[in-house]
Amino acid sequence: MQAARWLSSTSARTLQETTSTLQAVAEEWLSHQAGRWEANTLARTRASLEADVFPALGSTPIAEITTRQVMEVVKKIEARGAGEIAMRVLQRIKAIYRYATTHQHIDRNPMGDLVPSEILKPRRVQHRAALGPADLPEFLSKLDAYQGDPHTVHALRLLMLTAARPGEIRSACWTEFDLAAKLWRIPAERMKMRTEHVVPLSAQAIAVVESMKPMSGHRDLVFPSPFYPSKPLSENTFNSAMARMGYKYLATAHGFRALFSTVANEAGWNADAIERQLAHAERDQVRAAYDRGSRLPERVKLMEWWANYLDSRRVGKVVPLHQLAA
Known part of the structure; x- marks a missing residue:
């Protein structure tokens, strides 16, 4: 009986992992954040995912995406001269994975060890121009x-x-x-x-x-x-x-x-x-x-x-x- 229950729960978890695509979990994460973010912040975050993440990885089950695939996505953004956007996209993907782990879409977070400074080149911080x-x-x-x-x-x-x-x-x-x-x-x-x-x-x-x-x-x-x-x-x-x-x-x-x-x-x-x-x-x-x-x-x-x-x-x-x- 216990073995049957274990097999049943394992099968359910495996089914969830294979049907929970990155885009589906990201949409759930965005809905969760909507109550605490300003509308323009939510819109910018969604737009960056739609432009740079969903076309490459959106339809892939979240449990099947590798760290190498995520690195390729953000390095492609960096290659077009958008280092700041690459950094933010990486942070958003990591946040989506933390959410997915917390809400049991996946058993473990494979993106937890991705360190931005080890993936992206150093950026020169540009402060807003100001009067003296x-x-x-x-x-x-x-x-x-x-x-x-x-x-x-x-x-x-x-x-x-x-x-x-x-x-x-x-x-x-x-x-x-x-x-x-x-x-x-x-x-x-x-x-x-x-x-x-x-x-x-x-x-x-x-x-x-x-x-x-x-x-x-x-x-x-x-x-x-x-x-x-x-x-x-x-x-x-x-x-x-x-x-x-x-x-x-x-x-x-x-x-x-x-x-x-x-x-x-x-x-x-x-x-x-x-x-x-x-x-x-x-x-x-x-x-x-x-x-x-x-x-x-x-x-x-x-x-x-x-x-x-x-x-x-x-x-x-x-x-x-x-x-x-x-």
Whole structure:
């Protein structure tokens, strides 16, 4: 009887392994991730699998795919000059196999020992182009004189004053702002790390938000598209405006975060407070819980200092950083 049950379970498992193709398990994995990922992240991940993995391996039972086949797929991507995509595809395949093992599509994970650095060539990390402190007077002058859409101008100003990500600014809603408390609470579902982010607002940042009330105070979005008011500013809006100001290839909107980090660190502000302001995840969960409760008062002072620093650079004034931080 026990032997019969063992044979029955073994046969069922073998049948599952031979009928569970890589594409079928990948679709199951994607559905599992849908609740925790942003729609564009899910779409990008699916698109990369459809373009580079499914044509070669999608119809193959997941248990029959070898590490050599996976290596051939990612090295083919790398050969066309897409090293970053090759790295991400390999990571996604490994994640699919971990899911398949956990959910008993396969008995063991043959991809667990694949090490990206042993398969793909080293890549030179390219950071987003960013302004330096010395570039600020000219940029701020050009921003003040910019004749483009006022939604974009004010959004760029708030982007600089808060060190938020461009996407967080573009989709900001009026319900997230408590101007009396001088706080902007970005909900978890809009954050990269899926954790609510509280942003202290300087007097200058509040003035920018207040200036939007006549233009969008009757809408959900603070910075709606001037063409489709129910939608936020488009993803390329900020960089397109900067290109028209003469900064194409020289700086990106995301680069303001790097500028803020550089200047604040050089001025001697606490590194943990700076990282919390940038909404960078703390790997230590105990420390992360502590930081959420203890860094806000320091970040209030930090962002007031940062706004005053930007004002000083607007008029070309050179003030020692330690003097500003005092």
